[in-house]
Amino acid sequence: MTTAVAARSAPMASTPHQVRASSVFLALLRRDLRVARKELVFFLIRTTMQPLLFLIVFGYLLPKMSFLGKGYQTALLPGILAVSLSLSAIQSVALPMVQDFGWTKEIEDRLLAPVPTQLVAAEKIIAGVLQGIIAAGFVLPIARLVMGPIPDLTLSHGGEVVLIALLGSLAFSSLGMWLGTAIAPQQIGLMFSVIIAPMLFFGCAYYPWRGLDVVPVLKYLVLINPMVYVSEGMRAALTPAVPHMPLYIVAIALIVVASGFWTLGMRSFYKRAIG
Amino acid sequence: MDDGPAVAVERLTKRFGERLAFSDVSFEVARGEVFGFLGPNGAGKTTTIGILTTRVKPTSGTALISGADVTSQAVHVRQRIGVVPQRPNPDRSLNVLENLLFHAAYFGIPAAASLPRAEALLEQLGIAEKANAKVDEMSGGQQQRLMIARALIHEPQVIFLDEPTVGLDPQTRLSLWEILRVLHGEGRTIVMTTHYMEEADKLCDRIAIVDRGQLLELDTPAALKQRAPGGTLVEVTLSRPMDAVLEPVRKLEGVLRAEAHGPILRVYSDRGGRVISPVIQAAEDMGASVTNIHLTEPSLETLFVARTGRKLD
Numbered sequence: 001m002t003t004a005v006a007a008r009s010a011p012m013a014s015t016p017h018q019v020r021a022s023s024v025f026l027a028l029l030r031r032d033l034r035v036a037r038k039e040l041v042f043f044l045i046r047t048t049m050q051p052l053l054f055l056i057v058f059g060y061l062l063p064k065m066s067f068l069g070k071g072y073q074t075a076l077l078p079g080i081l082a083v084s085l086s087l088s089a090i091q092s093v094a095l096p097m098v099q100d101f102g103w104t105k106e107i108e109d110r111l112l113a114p115v116p117t118q119l120v121a122a123e124k125i126i127a128g129v130l131q132g133i134i135a136a137g138f139v140l141p142i143a144r145l146v147m148g149p150i151p152d153l154t155l156s157h158g159g160e161v162v163l164i165a166l167l168g169s170l171a172f173s174s175l176g177m178w179l180g181t182a183i184a185p186q187q188i189g190l191m192f193s194v195i196i197a198p199m200l201f202f203g204c205a206y207y208p209w210r211g212l213d214v215v216p217v218l219k220y221l222v223l224i225n226p227m228v229y230v231s232e233g234m235r236a237a238l239t240p241a242v243p244h245m246p247l248y249i250v251a252i253a254l255i256v257v258a259s260g261f262w263t264l265g266m267r268s269f270y271k272r273a274i275g
Numbered sequence: 276m277d278d279g280p281a282v283a284v285e286r287l288t289k290r291f292g293e294r295l296a297f298s299d300v301s302f303e304v305a306r307g308e309v310f311g312f313l314g315p316n317g318a319g320k321t322t323t324i325g326i327l328t329t330r331v332k333p334t335s336g337t338a339l340i341s342g343a344d345v346t347s348q349a350v351h352v353r354q355r356i357g358v359v360p361q362r363p364n365p366d367r368s369l370n371v372l373e374n375l376l377f378h379a380a381y382f383g384i385p386a387a388a389s390l391p392r393a394e395a396l397l398e399q400l401g402i403a404e405k406a407n408a409k410v411d412e413m414s415g416g417q418q419q420r421l422m423i424a425r426a427l428i429h430e431p432q433v434i435f436l437d438e439p440t441v442g443l444d445p446q447t448r449l450s451l452w453e454i455l456r457v458l459h460g461e462g463r464t465i466v467m468t469t470h471y472m473e474e475a476d477k478l479c480d481r482i483a484i485v486d487r488g489q490l491l492e493l494d495t496p497a498a499l500k501q502r503a504p505g506g507t508l509v510e511v512t513l514s515r516p517m518d519a520v521l522e523p524v525r526k527l528e529g530v531l532r533a534e535a536h537g538p539i540l541r542v543y544s545d546r547g548g549r550v551i552s553p554v555i556q557a558a559e560d561m562g563a564s565v566t567n568i569h570l571t572e573p574s575l576e577t578l579f580v581a582r583t584g585r586k587l588d
Contacts, residue, residue, distance in 0.1 A: 019354060027380035035368040048376075105364040109425065111330065113381035114354040155412075172347035275322075275331040 024115045025123055031110075032127035036092070036134075047135050049086030051080045052142060058206065059147040073147045073243050079205030079235030084139040086203075089132030090171040090176035092197070093124055097180025098188050101272045112271050121177060121269035125262065128173030133165050135267065152241035160247060164233035167254035169228050174258055179267030180231055181272045197242075203227025208235060210243035226257040279342045281306045281433050281464035282327060287336035291324055296322040297488030304433075304466055304481075308458050311479035312468040313575070315585075317486040320468035321361060324437045328358050341432055355424030356380070359436040365410040365416035371397070371421060372406040375428050382429035388429060394423040400454065416447035423454060431567060432459065436467040439473060452478060472575045482575070485583035486527070486583045496575065505507065506531045506543040512567035514557055515536045523557040530554075536584060543577075 036043060059076050060070040093202065100107035110120050155161075183191055202222045204212070209232050212219035224226050233250035235242050282304035297319035304310040312320045320495045325331030327338055327510065329349040337344060343351040357529055360400040365374050372393060379389030400420040405413055419439065426434055436554040438457075440448040455478055459465060469475050475482045476496045482501070484492040490500055513520070516538045529546030540558070544550040548570055555565050571577050 021381050024381055027377065027383075030380070031366075031369070033378050034373075040370065104367065105360070105362070106366050106368075107361060108358075108364050109378055110381060112328070112353055112356075112358055114350050114383075116350060119511075144338060273330070275325060 001085055006232035015151050017173075019114045021115045021119055024113050025119055028110060028113070028120065028123040029127060032123070033130070034130040036127070036131060043088070043092070043131065047091055047131075048084050049141050050082045050087065050203035051139060051240065054083070055080050055139075055143055055146055056207070059143065067135070070151060071242075073150050073210050074152050074239050075211075075235070076206060077143055077150055077153060078229045078238045078242075079203075080138045080143055080202070081139060081205075081238070082230040082234045083200055083205045085132045085165060086137040086172040087196070087200070089128045089137035089172035090179070091102050092131040093173050094180035094183075095125070095177030095188075097177065097269075098183065099182060100239060102185030107273075117270055118266055120273070121266050123270075125170070125173045125177050125265065128176055129166065129169040132173060133167030136165055150239075152239050154238065154240065157237045157240070159197050160201065160237035161234070163249065163251065164237050164247075164254070167251060168205055171230070171261055173256040174261035174265045175226070178261055178268050181265065181268040184200065199225055199227050203259065207244050208232070209245060214259050226254070226261075229253040229257065262263075277448060279339065281308070281341060281468060282310070283337075283339040283342075284327075285336055285337050287323075287326065288334045289319070289326060289331065290334045290493075297485070297490075300485075300490045301336075302483055302490065302493055304464060305313045306429055306432075306464055307459075308461045308480045309455070309465045309467070309478055311475040311482045312328060312466075312485055313470065313472070313482050313579070315460055315473040316469055317487075320470075320485060323488035324358075324435050324466070324468060326491075327436050327532055328356055331355055351512045354429075355432045357417070357429065357431035357434045359434070359439055361437040361441065363415070363422050365418060365425070367410050369410070370406075371402065371408050371410060373412070374410065374421060375424055378411070378425050384429060393424070393428060396427060402425050415417075416443050416451075419443065419447075419451065420454070423451075427458075433464045433466060435463065438468055438469070440469070447473075470505075472579070476575055484493045484582065486579075491582045492578065499575055499578055500573065503573045503575070504506045504532065504581045506544050506545045506573065507547050507572040508543050508573075508577045509542040509548065509554065509581065510544065510567075510569040510571070511540040511551075511558070511565055512569075513540060513553055513563040514566055515563055517558070517561060517563045520558050520561050520563065523560070524554055527553045529556065541580065 027043040058068065063070060063073060111117060113120065116236050179191055203225050204222060205227060209228060212222065229250045232245040233247065233254065235244035236250060280303045281293050285301050285304065287300045288298045302550055312323060314320055322331055326333050326345060327340065328351050329345050332346060340352045343355065366377065369377060374388055375393035376389050397406050400423060402417050402420050405417060410418065443451065455465060466562050479496060481493065481495055482499060518535045521533050521535055524530060524542060527550055529544050529550045530542055531545055532543040532556065534541050542550060542554055551568060558565055568576055
């Protein structure tokens with residue numbers, strides 16, 4: 001190996017050209033999408049298995065056995081979408097973060113990119129948003145297929161569906177950033193049983209918020225759960241006939257939640273990235 | 276901003292909570308120089324590299340890379356440096372070539388420009404046949420070469436290598452040394468850490484000896500060796516600690532200096548190994564037996580032992 005290691009190098013003389021942050025951001029995003037595409041099947045299985053199983057039991061079997069009325073499917077569908085969206089957004093950020101910072105240190109090549117460290121975190125969150133939306137888009141037609149025609153389902157408020165999907169994914173992707181960088185790797189299992197599971201079951205995904213009138217304490221307690229707003233927002237946009245929170249309340253709540261988690265996630269990422 | 280030495284560090288101190296990683300360290304690295312930090316694990320070498328590569332914030336003091344401050348101008352610094360980590364950390368979701376192309380893209384270099392360069396680097400580092408392989412299919416030495424290629428893809432001015440040959444077999448280590456010599460020949464600035472004496476001695480223009488967060492010596496290998504205490508270091512391990520043996524040993528012919536560190540007796544001799552037999556005799560006369568003997572010629576190692584009171588393992 002006596003040949004020159006650098007092909008066309010003049011390292012001493014060259015002043016580095018100014019790198020545009022936007023082009024680095026796009027390169028980072030391209031990397032995450034390339035990896036997501038390679039692992040698409042596993043990604044979808046990992047993030048949509050739980051909601052799909054729920055869908056089969058509660059959206060198909062129980063109504064067929066007449067344990068649940070047809071109307072339940074209408075209330076369930078938006079919730080299932082909310083779960084798929086949130087679960088995949090949170091996982092597609094939290095899991096790689098735990099791995100990268102915990103043991104593989106793979107993210108270090110991106111932390112050396114000549115951009116502010118926060119940009120690397122922001123890109124991860126945005127990639128999580130996209131993956132959340134992909135998961136929801138995957139589940140919607142399957143749900144329609146499993147449950148058959150769903151009374152009162154309307155796709156005429158497309159803009160509102162997209163808005164809720166974006167805000168919901170952003171909130172949960174940011175939450176994933178926070179959890180993934182703040183939680184010790186050995187506690188990742190705990191994250192699912194202590195944080196994610198209660199969030200799913202008390203997230204008004206499997207029943208409308210108004211239904212909690214029967215247990216008023218719980219009705220107000222669940223308001224701290226961001227999943228509630230995604231579920232209710234999806235109801236407002238997809239099945240407006242089912243009782244739901246007003247869309248503007250949902251949007252405001254999600255913006256507040258997303259900004260809060262974004263700030264916490266950014267801070268926590270920076271703390272892990274820069275010692 | 277591109278002026279001054281490649282690296283300029285002034286009164287750098289880093290604390291992790293209560294623990295002091297290193298304090299008040301100052302040094303400069305000239306352009307084109309190969310500069311080595313030599314010291315045991317935990318001496319603060321990796322933390323120093325962490326600060327110089329913008330990944331660790333200094334508690335106080337300043338560090339400039341080609342005139343850019345590592346804290347306030349981190350983005351500029353990152354553009355000027357390439358980093359080879361202690362443990363290879365390639366992006367395992369990407370193949371070998373993609374690792375290089377994406378890394379270049381993170382530096383704003385379009386694929387059209389980075390592809391030929393990536394291919395040339397893989398060729399010259401001897402891993403061209405792995406271009407489309409998964410990273411996991413490479414050996415440790417090959418992954419380390421990929422890390423070097425990655426550190427070079429964006430044409431950095433200063434290359435940092437943190438213990439680049441730890442865990443590599445001797446043959447791979449020699450070929451990495453060869454790569455570093457070629458890079459040096461091209462006029463690149465190289466800053467590396469190592470705890471191998473031989474590596475520092477053979478590769479570096481100047482060596483900083485560090486231990487417990489202090490910069491103890493800084494000079495060329497030749498000058499450092501001259502500064503090593505005279506004579507051969509004879510290290511004798513006794514069956515039990517016995518400081519009393521120092522007195523008779525110091526009186527022996529050919530003994531320049533003798534010190535006891537627990538059961539280990541360090542004797543500097545100007546008569547080579549010929550002092551061994553009388554030293555053993557002296558120890559046995561006082562009721563201790565000798566369990567181990569080790570000889571070291573005057574070297575960076577004897578200097579290190581003399582300065583720190585311990586060996587560099």
